[in-house]
Amino acid sequence: ENQYIAYVAYPLDLFEEGSVTNLFTSVVGNVFGFKALRALRLEDLRIPISYVKTFQGPPHGINVERDKLNKYGRAYLGCTIKPKLGLSAKNYGRAVYECLRGGLDFTKDDESVNSQPFMRWRDRFLFVAEGL
Known part of the structure; x- marks a missing residue:
């Protein structure tokens, strides 16, 4: 009751290549900060392989x-x-x-x-x- 599923898609040009921080801040931070929603759950996040390949990982520990x-x-x-x-x-x-x-x-x-x-x-x- 009063539960809905929404599918949201963003063009890749909105995100800086190789930036995990930029991706998650934009997708999760902005969506979860939407005050009109009282409850929200992210159930799936699909990242195109072409974008994943731009991540280099940490250079050292x-x-x-x-x-x-x-x-x-x-x-x-x-x-x-x-x-x-x-x-x-x-x-x-x-x-x-x-x-x-x-x-x-x-x-x-x-x-x-x-x-x-x-x-x-x-x-x-x-x-x-x-x-x-």
Whole structure:
């Protein structure tokens, strides 16, 4: 009673190639955030093989990260840079610098920050690298 099944399809062009985070944030995060629904269950997710082949997997594990940072025996402390939209690449780099200078081990991009016209990935990378 009052239960329905919906099939939702998205064009692949909406997703960044090789980004598990972008895929799940877009599909699961946006759908489950739809306030008009009181209850929702994802029962199946089909990803085309052509898109799956764009995922490269992690380059290495946590031990390599610990060796690089020389941090052992404790959890890492990090944050997601906010606001997720509206910062210039330069201001984003400054925010990363301030977080790390303040003692955090790492920062990360918000899931929905990719390479938008107002803040391209390469520009963001260069300003963050400068701050390091």
